[in-house]
Amino acid sequence: MREITYLEAINEALREAMEREKKVFLMGEQIGAYGGAFKVTSGLLQKFGPERVMDTPISEAAIVGAAVGASLLGLKPVAEIMYMDFMPLSMDQLVTHAAKLHYFSGGQLEAGMILRTQYSLGRAHGAQHSGFLPAWFLQAPGLKVAVPSTPYDAKGLLNAALKERGPVLFVEGAMLYKSKGEVPEGYYEVPFGQAEVKRGGKDITVVAISRMVPEALATAESLASSKGIEVEVVDPRTIQPLDKKTIVDSVKKTGRLVVASDDMKTGGVGAEIGATVFEEAIDYLKAPLVRVCSPDIPVPFAPPLEREYMPNAQKLEQAIEKLFP
Amino acid sequence: MIDELELYERMLTVRQLEEELQKLCVLGEAGDLHFNKGQEAISVGVCAALKPTDYIVTHHRTIAHAIAKGIEVRPLVAELLGKATGINRGVAGEMHFTYPPARYMFTFQLVGTCVPVAAGLAWAVKNFLNKAEIVACFFGDAATGNAQTHEGINIASVRKLPLLLICENNGVAGNIGKEFYLPTETVAERALSYGIPARTVDGNRLDEVVDAAGKAAGYVREHSEPYLVEMMTTRLSWHKQGMPDARSKEEIAELAKRDPLLYEEKRLKMTEAEKKQLVKKVSTRIQEAIAAGRVAPLSTFPEPG
Numbered sequence: 001m002r003e004i005t006y007l008e009a010i011n012e013a014l015r016e017a018m019e020r021e022k023k024v025f026l027m028g029e030q031i032g033a034y035g036g037a038f039k040v041t042s043g044l045l046q047k048f049g050p051e052r053v054m055d056t057p058i059s060e061a062a063i064v065g066a067a068v069g070a071s072l073l074g075l076k077p078v079a080e081i082m083y084m085d086f087m088p089l090s091m092d093q094l095v096t097h098a099a100k101l102h103y104f105s106g107g108q109l110e111a112g113m114i115l116r117t118q119y120s121l122g123r124a125h126g127a128q129h130s131g132f133l134p135a136w137f138l139q140a141p142g143l144k145v146a147v148p149s150t151p152y153d154a155k156g157l158l159n160a161a162l163k164e165r166g167p168v169l170f171v172e173g174a175m176l177y178k179s180k181g182e183v184p185e186g187y188y189e190v191p192f193g194q195a196e197v198k199r200g201g202k203d204i205t206v207v208a209i210s211r212m213v214p215e216a217l218a219t220a221e222s223l224a225s226s227k228g229i230e231v232e233v234v235d236p237r238t239i240q241p242l243d244k245k246t247i248v249d250s251v252k253k254t255g256r257l258v259v260a261s262d263d264m265k266t267g268g269v270g271a272e273i274g275a276t277v278f279e280e281a282i283d284y285l286k287a288p289l290v291r292v293c294s295p296d297i298p299v300p301f302a303p304p305l306e307r308e309y310m311p312n313a314q315k316l317e318q319a320i321e322k323l324f325p
Numbered sequence: 326m327i328d329e330l331e332l333y334e335r336m337l338t339v340r341q342l343e344e345e346l347q348k349l350c351v352l353g354e355a356g357d358l359h360f361n362k363g364q365e366a367i368s369v370g371v372c373a374a375l376k377p378t379d380y381i382v383t384h385h386r387t388i389a390h391a392i393a394k395g396i397e398v399r400p401l402v403a404e405l406l407g408k409a410t411g412i413n414r415g416v417a418g419e420m421h422f423t424y425p426p427a428r429y430m431f432t433f434q435l436v437g438t439c440v441p442v443a444a445g446l447a448w449a450v451k452n453f454l455n456k457a458e459i460v461a462c463f464f465g466d467a468a469t470g471n472a473q474t475h476e477g478i479n480i481a482s483v484r485k486l487p488l489l490l491i492c493e494n495n496g497v498a499g500n501i502g503k504e505f506y507l508p509t510e511t512v513a514e515r516a517l518s519y520g521i522p523a524r525t526v527d528g529n530r531l532d533e534v535v536d537a538a539g540k541a542a543g544y545v546r547e548h549s550e551p552y553l554v555e556m557m558t559t560r561l562s563w564h565k566q567g568m569p570d571a572r573s574k575e576e577i578a579e580l581a582k583r584d585p586l587l588y589e590e591k592r593l594k595m596t597e598a599e600k601k602q603l604v605k606k607v608s609t610r611i612q613e614a615i616a617a618g619r620v621a622p623l624s625t626f627p628e629p630g
Contacts (some may be wrong), residue, residue, distance in 0.1 A: 023453065032400050051452040057483060062441035062476030072430050075453055077445070092438060101431070104421040105415030109431075157540075269511020312531070 007177040009151035013158040027054040028080030036196035099142035118172040149213035151181040193241035198299030201230035209261040223289035255286035361389035363561030366585035368535030370395035408621035415624030437471025445488035467498030500571035528556025
């Protein structure tokens with residue numbers, strides 16, 4: 001099968017969706033002729049015109065608010081918020097309005113919109129351009145959250161997101177944009193709430209999120225050859241809904257759990273995954289839960305400091321080794 | 326042709342319904358309530374000037390807008406009582422109405438947040454539905470201190486969206502006066518900075534409201550760009566149930582001289598007997614709605630599971 005990049009896979013999913021359905025349109029800051037800050041929407045203005053690729057003012061609240069409004073009339077807006085750190089400016093519309101609309105309206109209305117954003121940890125973009133903040137969105141019933149780690153998942157999840165009746169937050173990893181992988185031409189879906197075991201193993205479960213998925217696979221490779229430890233890498237792919245069953249089944253098999261994610265440890269996605277396993281499989285655990293995440297401080301700016309700050313394959317490997325004395 | 330007596334009856338319905346709902350709040354049967362008392366001419370007049378197919382989104386003083394857009398009293402009361410027969414199956418309450426059949430699209434409790442959503446609706450109407458319909462957005466003068474109002478008007482102006490902006494200027498933000506939130510004399514003059522036309526009218530005079538809204542709606546429809554109408558009005562009630570007013574009784578009594586119901590009664594040369602008859606008619610309808618609401622089943626939405 002052909003290989004394309006994660007970025008190309010998202011661009012292709014958007015282009016094909018816009019060809020398929022007139023109700024799909026894009027909005028965001030410099031997403032038109034410029035093609036977006038990261039070039040994800042490159043070429044789409046030229047193909048679909050300014051009514052379907054809307055350059056907006058720097059108005060994060062209004063971008064999402066207008067997407068909510070357009071979705072009320074049956075359109076499928078795909079809004080781009082340039083950095084995930086800007087989401088607090090949009091959160092009111094996404095969390096307080098869009099996510100609750102189905103409930104408020106007694107099921108009459110849905111804010112069927114997608115909000116795409118990315119996090120840039122690893123690119124030395126500093127503490128207001130690097131944050132990976134997915135756990136904020138776990139307390140917003142009605143909102144779904146996708147965190148694709150591969151080009152295949154990125155296109156398939158975006159296709160599935162476009163079919164969702166309610167709002168979806170689609171979080172891209174900027175460090176993954178250039179990563180390559182097999183992606184089918186044409187339409188397919190990766191369903192929400194379905195984790196994938198990216199690598200099978202019997203000794204320990206690593207639930208890895210977004211950029212930490214390829215890191216965890218590197219760790220697994222290394223530990224298999226150096227120590228004979230067989231790591232099972234589970235990628236939830238969506239954290240809301242979360243495929244608890246695949247995670248719990250894996251832990252029941254391996255008896256050990258590590259969560260690897262770029263978000264901060266305290267109150268992060270790992271806390272929710274850990275709590276889920278405690279609720280449903282505590283008797284199977286042979287070792288304490290370990291979370292390999294970012295520390296609870298703002299992201300440093302200088303590249304050497306940022307490297308020190310970030311979780312990575314090596315840190316994950318050290319954490320796992322401690323569980324096998 | 327607009328039936329002026331019918332519009333008066335709608336204003337009266339809002340006034341009486343809020344009074345009755347307040348009693349139900351005190352009894353613990355209905356939830357929180359934000360009052361529109363004194364501002365009824367705006368919602369009723371503007372919705373009369375719109376086409377039934379035009380869309381509205383609005384702020385937190387919702388009862389008036391719901392009645393003005395033609396929603397029936399009975400399912401509205403049921404909604405506030407949390408009943409399955411309510412317009413939103415009893416889960417929206419007063420705070421979060423939506424009623425797409427009447428093109429009442431959403432209610433926004435967070436001040437100012439309705440404006441960008443209204444802009445998005447207008448974008449959809451213009452670019453995708455290609456319809457001659459417009460979107461009317463109601464917000465208060467205090468909402469202009471909120472960033473989302475600015476972002477919403479700005480994007481609507483840049484994109485020339487068919488958006489009628491109705492500012493209900495009651496001169497208060499909850500319980501503080503305009504000196505704490507509005508740096509200009511009027512809200513209308515702020516429209517200049519967005520490059521959109523605006524005017525200020527007396528929002529307590531139904532005939533002026535209907536006229537101004539009709540002309541502004543016509544402009545929005547014809548030119549496909551936003552128009553702001555600032556309607557000067559008076560909040561004659563508390564901001565909300567359980568939050569006593571900071572203004573003195575004397576201050577409110579002074580404002581009450583501009584009561585839009587009194588103005589309309591005079592303008593229509595209504596006799597006491599005619600008024601009494603209307604009050605009775607409206608009151609009966611409300612009491613019937615309350616009686617029906619009380620015996621309706623409680624909401625079970627969303628179904629558990």
